[in-house]
Amino acid sequence: METTRLIIVAVGGQGNLLASKVLGEAALLSGVPVRMSEIHGMAQRGGVVESAIVFGDAKSTIISDGEADVLVGFEPSETLRALNKCNADTTVITNMAPLPPFTVAIGRGTYPDLDQVQTLIKSKTKRLIAFDAVELAKSAGSVMAVNIALLGALIQTGILPIPKENLEEAIRTTTKKAFVDVNLKAFELGFSLAKNA
Amino acid sequence: MHKLLADSPGKKMLLLGNEAIARGAIEAGVAFATTYPGTPSSEISLNLFQVSQESDLYFEYSTNEKVALEVAAGAANSGVRTFCMMKHVGMNVAADPLMTLAYVGVTAGMVILTADDPFMFSSQNEQDNRYYGKISGLAILEPSSVKEARQMTVEAFDLSEKLGEPVILRTTTRINHSSAFVELGKLTPRQTKGDFKKDPFNLVTVPAVSRRLHVRLLENWDRAQAMAEASPHNFTDGDGPWGIVCNGVSYNYVSDAVKQLGIGDKTRVLRLGFSHPTPPNLIKTFLKGCEKVLVAEEGEPFMEEAIKSFAQEAGLTLPIAGKGEKLFSRLYEFDPAMVLRVIAGYFGVSYTDSRPPDLSDVPEIPQRPPNLCAGCSHRATFYAIKKAAEGMETIYPTDIGCYTLGFLPPLAMGDFLICMGSSISTSCGFSKATDKKVISFIGDSTFFHSGLTGLVNAVYNNHNFTLVILDNGTTAMTGHQPNPGVDMAYFNLSGYGRISIEAVVRAIGVEHVTVIKPYKVKKSIEAVKAAIGYKGVSVIISQEMCTLYARSLKKLTVRAFRVTDKCKNHRDCIDQIGCPAFYLEGERVQINPNTCVGCAVCAQICPENAITPVKAKQAG
Numbered sequence: 001m002e003t004t005r006l007i008i009v010a011v012g013g014q015g016n017l018l019a020s021k022v023l024g025e026a027a028l029l030s031g032v033p034v035r036m037s038e039i040h041g042m043a044q045r046g047g048v049v050e051s052a053i054v055f056g057d058a059k060s061t062i063i064s065d066g067e068a069d070v071l072v073g074f075e076p077s078e079t080l081r082a083l084n085k086c087n088a089d090t091t092v093i094t095n096m097a098p099l100p101p102f103t104v105a106i107g108r109g110t111y112p113d114l115d116q117v118q119t120l121i122k123s124k125t126k127r128l129i130a131f132d133a134v135e136l137a138k139s140a141g142s143v144m145a146v147n148i149a150l151l152g153a154l155i156q157t158g159i160l161p162i163p164k165e166n167l168e169e170a171i172r173t174t175t176k177k178a179f180v181d182v183n184l185k186a187f188e189l190g191f192s193l194a195k196n197a
Numbered sequence: 198m199h200k201l202l203a204d205s206p207g208k209k210m211l212l213l214g215n216e217a218i219a220r221g222a223i224e225a226g227v228a229f230a231t232t233y234p235g236t237p238s239s240e241i242s243l244n245l246f247q248v249s250q251e252s253d254l255y256f257e258y259s260t261n262e263k264v265a266l267e268v269a270a271g272a273a274n275s276g277v278r279t280f281c282m283m284k285h286v287g288m289n290v291a292a293d294p295l296m297t298l299a300y301v302g303v304t305a306g307m308v309i310l311t312a313d314d315p316f317m318f319s320s321q322n323e324q325d326n327r328y329y330g331k332i333s334g335l336a337i338l339e340p341s342s343v344k345e346a347r348q349m350t351v352e353a354f355d356l357s358e359k360l361g362e363p364v365i366l367r368t369t370t371r372i373n374h375s376s377a378f379v380e381l382g383k384l385t386p387r388q389t390k391g392d393f394k395k396d397p398f399n400l401v402t403v404p405a406v407s408r409r410l411h412v413r414l415l416e417n418w419d420r421a422q423a424m425a426e427a428s429p430h431n432f433t434d435g436d437g438p439w440g441i442v443c444n445g446v447s448y449n450y451v452s453d454a455v456k457q458l459g460i461g462d463k464t465r466v467l468r469l470g471f472s473h474p475t476p477p478n479l480i481k482t483f484l485k486g487c488e489k490v491l492v493a494e495e496g497e498p499f500m501e502e503a504i505k506s507f508a509q510e511a512g513l514t515l516p517i518a519g520k521g522e523k524l525f526s527r528l529y530e531f532d533p534a535m536v537l538r539v540i541a542g543y544f545g546v547s548y549t550d551s552r553p554p555d556l557s558d559v560p561e562i563p564q565r566p567p568n569l570c571a572g573c574s575h576r577a578t579f580y581a582i583k584k585a586a587e588g589m590e591t592i593y594p595t596d597i598g599c600y601t602l603g604f605l606p607p608l609a610m611g612d613f614l615i616c617m618g619s620s621i622s623t624s625c626g627f628s629k630a631t632d633k634k635v636i637s638f639i640g641d642s643t644f645f646h647s648g649l650t651g652l653v654n655a656v657y658n659n660h661n662f663t664l665v666i667l668d669n670g671t672t673a674m675t676g677h678q679p680n681p682g683v684d685m686a687y688f689n690l691s692g693y694g695r696i697s698i699e700a701v702v703r704a705i706g707v708e709h710v711t712v713i714k715p716y717k718v719k720k721s722i723e724a725v726k727a728a729i730g731y732k733g734v735s736v737i738i739s740q741e742m743c744t745l746y747a748r749s750l751k752k753l754t755v756r757a758f759r760v761t762d763k764c765k766n767h768r769d770c771i772d773q774i775g776c777p778a779f780y781l782e783g784e785r786v787q788i789n790p791n792t793c794v795g796c797a798v799c800a801q802i803c804p805e806n807a808i809t810p811v812k813a814k815q816a817g
Binding site: 058089103 | 209211318341342343371375376377378446448449450452453532533534535550551552553554555556558559560561562563564565566567568569570599602606607771772775777779780781
């Protein structure tokens with residue numbers, strides 16, 4: 001089976017690890033081998049959380065620079081920071097609602113211009129799907145569903161060997177019962193949005 | 198029921214490497230487990246702690262790794278299967294018992310897990326703990342995958358019983374923190390009680406006894422080496438004149454690279470999973486089939502040196518390389534593309550790899566370093582000390598925990614750090630060797646881990662510095678594990694002792710002891726001024742529960758603050774305490790009401806008194 005490499009970058013607390021877990025369960029349902037790796041030591045202290053998920057036949061659990069087939073960013077400046085993982089054939093999906101790091105508030109850095117972020121990513125990769133996942137999650141019923149809204153867009157691209165219904169089933173079995181309906185709705189909204197992107 | 202107690206062999210479960218290791222120990226019937234928490238090993242003990250609360254598994258958070266290993270040694274010499282886990286630097290603390298426990302041995306399976314951290318994702322160094330196998334003479338197993346981590350943990354207990362000595366299970370971060378589907382195995386019933394048979398002439402290590410025990414250790418070493426020769430964990434993939442030897446995660450990168458380069462028909466790969474004692478015959482046979490050999494291992498040239506010496510014994514002169522220029526580095530962790538490039542370069546294979554785009558036109562992206570949380574009491578303590586010591590020439594030795602992050606601006610409180618407990622003992626050195634005021638920081642858990650002996654030393658040798666014990670009531674950095682100063686009722690557990698830091702400090706003989714509540718800024722500054730003016734050892738105990746922990750216990754009463762129109766933009770709040778609840782809206786400082794916990798420290802330092810609580814209706 002061909003190997004597909006996915007990088008997810010997020011800020012601590014954005015639900016990156018749950019998104020990885022949902023993808024993992026969906027891969028099992030789809031009969032796709034999957035391995036993932038996370039760096040989450042300091043996530044609770046506001047740092048960056050990066051997950052690497054390798055689908056298909058490979059033994060590695062991490063992804064080198066230039067190797068990602070698809071990059072999903074939960075925060076625009078973090079998506080931009082992770083561009084080193086991409087190549088000219090990479091598809092990038094990003095939330096555009098910024099969470100400026102604290103260094104910006106204390107004057108030790110300037111947050112990048114959001115239009116420039118999009119232009120840069122577009123010029124260096126195959127495809128960019130960018131949207132305000134926070135707004136989308138809110139309209140699904142909870143700001144907590146940002147992660148699942150982005151998974152909706154990811155699955156719509158068809159890059160991962162995972163059918164939509166398996167991902168939905170994984171949402172039902174893996175996310176908290178009280179959030180299943182909101183998550184399914186957020187997933188659908190992200191899916192439709194990517195279809196029209 | 199805890200998911201790792203599921204009695205369903207054959208079931209596939211998505212597990213973190215650390216969960217797979219905990220499951221392996223449970224499947225092996227481990228009945229006794231000890232640890233001091235440390236990333237990347239912490240989730241193993243967290244899971245066993247949880248399991249112990251609903252089963253007859255005995256688990257304890259010991260005060261440090263030396264204690265953990267000694268507690269475990271007692272149990273394993275009473276016929277009870279025992280697991281002792283720690284991060285790589287914890288092995289340094291446990292090295293003293295380790296070395297002689299190897300002589301004495303065990304009467305039931307005992308596995309010592311060391312979680313190494315190449316690249317230092319959350320550690321102060323990236324030492325390669327395979328050398329602990331060499332220096333102690335103990336066997337090492339090293340998994341390459343999450344699946345193998347479960348399996349090897351089970352087998353490590355059997356191996357330990359066959360050898361009558363502890364076995365080291367060595368992982369790296371990318372095993373501990375990777376996830377994959379793992380097929381569960383059968384559960385072995387726990388045997389929670391055994392017996393200790395007196396045998397002082399084999400168990401009390403006076404010189405005459407140890408001289409015999411060392412002979413036995415070397416005999417065991419030979420037996421272990423024979424087992425490594427035949428171990429299914431040491432296997433060869435493929436057949437060809439190009440040899441690659443690898444271990445742990447490097448096996449994954451090598452396998453993927455060989456496939457991607459299409460050199461499977463020219464290459465044979467030897468994976469060493471039972472890596473110490475390194476099996477000479479297996480390696481000599483492997484070398485004889487090769488024209489040239491590359492050794493792919495993260496960290497130090499541990500296998501490379503052994504392989505080169507075996508080649509010399511066998512009179513083989515083929516090229517063998519590993520570490521070096523255009524080869525592998527001793528620094529940091531490996532990644533698949535890097536391993537592919539080294540293999541291609543060494544064997545002269547052309548390739549096209551995926552290259553990242555040219556990023557030279559991407560503007561500098563602001564850093565997002567980990568930060569003390571909004572409302573963290575450490576920030577308040579650091580502020581009080583900084584203010585109290587204003588105008589003094591100071592040195593701030595710090596220690597290991599969340600508060601290490603205080604070294605970052607704008608607080609910039611942290612000047613020296615080498616290991617757990619070093620804040621106190623290095624303060625003794627700094628204060629004697631300089632005339633500066635030395636103020637050091639240590640957390641509650643680290644104080645119990647290895648601060649006590651340093652403080653005894655300071656009082657005994659009449660040193661002159663101020664120690665600040667940051668008591669936030671938990672071991673916060675590694676995920677809120679308990680420590681001897683914690684009220685175990687928070688964990689709904691009873692039957693534990695609780696040690697008062699203040700009573701201990703006074704009992705050691707510290708004469709100037711002050712307890713402060715760091716959110717009370719003025720009072721704290723006054724108390725700190727008195728303490729640092731004292732000649733001799735003074736101790737400040739700064740007590741305030743970790744906000745993250747308080748939130749998880751539902752003990753945090755959040756009362757967010759806001760910046761009112763009275764603000765004249767002095768920005769003392771941002772420039773001096775730098776809480777992450779602040780952000781700039783245009784040129785104005787604002788407080789994120791969802792992040793602010795209401796510690797009110799900023800409100801107390803604002804020169805215009807412009808920061809006030811959000812009224813209930815405004816909070817919306």
